[in-house]
Amino acid sequence: MLLQNAIADALNNTEWAFPLAECVHIGGFAVGIGSIVLVDFRMLNLGLRHATAARILRYTEPWTLIALVFVVFSGAALFLSQTDIYLANLIFPLKMYALLAALIYNFTVHRKVATMENPPPVLSKLVAIVSLLLWVSTVFGGIFTGFLV
């Protein structure tokens, strides 16, 4: 509660803090989702074909993890600065479900199939498409939270 008030004060009373947190949030998801997308594109056979999906995952994963930490922390700060507005919002919970699904999916099914030795191409493609849909839905949820109250 105390923490929440401290963050809310900081973000609401400092002119630049809220937009700064938003920029960190956007930059973070560009890196976080963008790095996952590279694995998805490989699984769909759309790029970086000279490496396996597993290898691309190995290169991108540290970037994904660090970026997602920034996204989650900046997002939490934005949420805590105006909890009542977000809690009353009809879209916000949908965004959180999409995010939760995307995160769980990414570190279970997606990771498993991306690191498989010889996954059936259909499986790889399906898993990649679901991944893209989940992350794009989360981004859409974020914008719609700001528009449809």
Add this chain to the structure above:
Amino acid sequence: MTIAHSIQSIDFLTAFSESVLAYPIVMSTHLACIALFGGMILMTNLRLLGLTFKSLTITEMVTSLRPWKRGGGIIMIVTGLLLATSEAEKYAPNPFFWTKMIILGLIGVHALIFRPIVYNQTEELDRSPVIPTKAKVAAILSLVLWTTMFTMGRLIAYWEPA
């Protein structure tokens, strides 16, 4: 101001900015492109800096992602044009919007300078035992430009006429 007013008064642009769904859908698409294609720009630049993807050639990194980055860029520009022109009166006096447009111009200049000597010379870069400075300069400038670009985009929403 009058030019801005006449632009946003074009029938379909007025309808677009007043629609409950179309405007946020186009804005979400604009943002989703950052997520889908921003990572490609970032990872290509990190490769040029030698920070990741070391077992992939620079050639593979640049050429296999190029068509997707181009496609993404076109979607970004079309959706961005819709967002800006439909609210032209709000955007016209906004310094963050114009800063963003200047950055967009500088990204064009960056391409003009570095495409012939870096991005179209990837085989030469791959043959070089160390990544040449020109490639690293291109990568760092690209990262700075794109970071400023999305920051200015976000700040557009915060400016109010005095």
